[in-house]
Amino acid sequence: MNHLTDFKKYSNSCLETLCKEVETFPWDNAFAYAHWLAQTYYYVSHSTRLLALGASRFPVAEDVFHQRFLAHAGEEKKHEFLALADLKTMGMEIDTLPEFSATRSFYQVQYYWIEHVSPKAFYGYIVMLEGLAVAKARWIENAVKPHFQQNVTRFLTVHANEDPGHLENAYAFISKLTANDKQRILLNFDQSLQLYSALLRQCEQAAQTTALRKSA
Template identity: 45%
Template sequence: MREALDVLLNNVKKEMSACPWENPYAYADFLAQTYYYVCHSTRLLGLAAGLCRVDRDLLHRRFVQHIGEEKLHERLALNDLRGLGSKLEDFPEHSITKAFYESQYYKIERLDPTALFGYILLLEGVAVSVCPDIYQRVERAHGKRCANFLRVHVEEDVDHLPKAFAQIESLSAGQKSDILVNMAQTADLYCQIISQAARGRSVERARAA
């Protein structure tokens, strides 16, 4: 599981490193799409917690605890966007962003609540392994007041990944297989969100021409 995550994170790192974070339009689109999917973080965790059987109390309580850890994180992204001088309504939610989180509702309800760990592992892995460099680039280009979402996930959420791995250890082979599939899917879709933000720079140039 850890080796598979490392391979996926390396792919995500390449996509994120190539994104023009110094460009305010590209970064603003990233923040807007981040806001749209992070709004669902606590809801996905709540759904997963509610669907855990009574005999999976440790897993249920971990999901509940994680809700508190993710509470109001979408507002960090929104405030960073406003700090750039941008408005959320200027950056509509992309179809790929909808697909990113909507698929998680299906997996939780139709497969198993534990499938959500594929989504969690990938995003927490990005925060720990990829975002430190991105945070530095964003802070240099746009200032600290526009980089709080990245800062919090780089500096304060470092324990989320080991907590997730600890819960996965006792799961069945079938559950772990679902997690691996979801982890790969999440990585692919996340790379597309980043790629679309990078392409937005071209749109900005076309509008200015």
């Protein structure tokens, strides 16, 4: 497979590995899910900011990308507050759930990609997140719901419904890009996969630590 010409196939293949990690994550553990929601809140808080920054970096000659990033920013508006609302419904406060180093690395490096490499490279991050949501958001929602009496899956529900369209838009734009642009996107995609995997592991570790403290 040529990863540049068959980026969609390549990304789907790589996401399958991450999806297996998602399936083994302890979604029935309230502490693990709370940490996951908190980390989601932290990185999603930067989604519109990153998209706005990326939009500002496109020249007039690439207005189609400028407009797409602006439109996407509008579609992601205030989504971080959905995760925050789910946390509050669980009786959790964001101040008690610290941001992990993997989470910071996950989104902070996107500012570098946009400002020092190319705003188009940000599509690697987009495809990783939207692709995971398309593949697993509904699955996670169904895995979580039986363990809570109240609705604590607002964030998941919205992204299960909306992200398929976002992902196809991303693939459509990527297909028109040069080999150099696609290479940058691929590198960012791979990096984002690894960092998100680290984020999941840190959520599990933190949940175990929290459980031990509660039982002490």
